[in-house]
Amino acid sequence: MTRALDILELFLDGDGTLSAPEITRKLGLPRTTVHELVTTLAARSYLVQVPDQPGRYRLGVRPYQLGSRYAEQLDLAAEGQQVARSVAETCDETVHVAILEGADVIYIAKVDSTHAVRMVSAAGRRLPAHCTSVGKMLLASLSEEDLAARIPEDRPLAAMTDNSISSPQELRRHLAAIRERGVAVEQRESNPDVSCVAAPVRDSVGKVVAALSISVPMIRWSEERQEELAELAAKGAGELSARLGHRRRGA
Template sequence: MAGLIREVPAVGRAIDVLDLFLDGKGPRSVAEITAALGLPRSTTYELVQTLVARRCLRVVDGHAHQYDLGLHLFELGSAYGDSIELTEQGQQVAQEIVARSNETVHVATLDGAEVVYLVKAESPKTVRMVSAVGRRLPAHCTAVGKAMLAGLDDEDVVARYDDVQEWIRMTPNSVASLPDLLAELDRTRQRGLAVDDCESNVDVRCVAAAVRDASGEVVAGMSISAPAHRADERADELAGYVSEGALELSTRLGYRRSTR
């Protein structure tokens, strides 16, 4: 049946355990968890011990039989909050850049050797694009992907492509080998901008810049896409817009450029 979700009972019970702590009443024992959920004590004990091992629960200092929420939940919550902030702020900045440039703007993040599009702010002009929010594309075929890959060490880039047997080429212009990609990333670092010369769409050119967080790490990329003929005519202008947009989004995420 379409839309049917099959739940794993053990996972559901583990989440039920964690949900008990949403009441704000603090630590509790295995006996209290057992009574609240109506589970066998042995089952509850195994669930609690697994959650402790995974740092989702912790033993309360000085109270060996009392448990409270663990650090891993804070880490997950922080990561979720960061992703929401990136998407929300990215949408706002992308819309501002579209209003100034009249071209399509994307914000994407890097997952392995692929980009995942988080934001797409459409140009008021009709442009045929291969991108969509939530869609994945090979990072080496996109300007936004190359902007993020350029923020990594070559060793990290090589590791991401270690298992690639045959390189995906979205157009005849797509980068087709690891040596070519590394050379392109070196040029990207020198320019401070990445380009997609009709490499993901034969009719579209893109320019992109990296987005950094408060720690200075590259967490996303922003790109501007335009039909090839228009991109050629406005190359410097679009490069300026995307540089400004990426810096604005980085600033909103807490990044501060060094003044040294």
């Protein structure tokens, strides 16, 4: 069983096709063993021969069927809650997972800090996307057409604090910087006493479907802490992405 799984996992790299000799060389298995395993996997539709390339194989329909069933059973909120709990245990700050709906974000998972001074929020809460780090991260993932439909350039944005971005043009400059860096930062834009960092959560095809953020009261905020938490948010978002089936290139 283990050897069969080792063979299947080889097809996740490169161009997704392999020959029996290549499998033998990569895994260091006897040639007869590889032949027997490949024959069995092909008979069960886990592998299929590549058309016009005799002796080469690619993944068959069976792994796709299993992956599809796994995806159907995934619950983003439940998975997000588990990852948020792990991240919160590491940094002891409030962690959120949010999705985009229209021009707002909706928090679908939340784990509180144990500090007496912490951000007050709740799962299910809705906020303007442009005022939050999760929202800006999600807006930055949109196409220009989709962004324009949600955030028109000729309409001022509502402010939640004195630090909120109210200009669509300024927001777009921020979003460009977020795309460049890969994480979003919000400093007292939705709450005058709190700053946040956020990173993108991707699904199995690489689409950004959510964002994970860490929120910190200003009494514990600093540039050094921001960098630490940005790295942790990216790590947590990466773990949640992996649970959703995302596989980083080169991984």
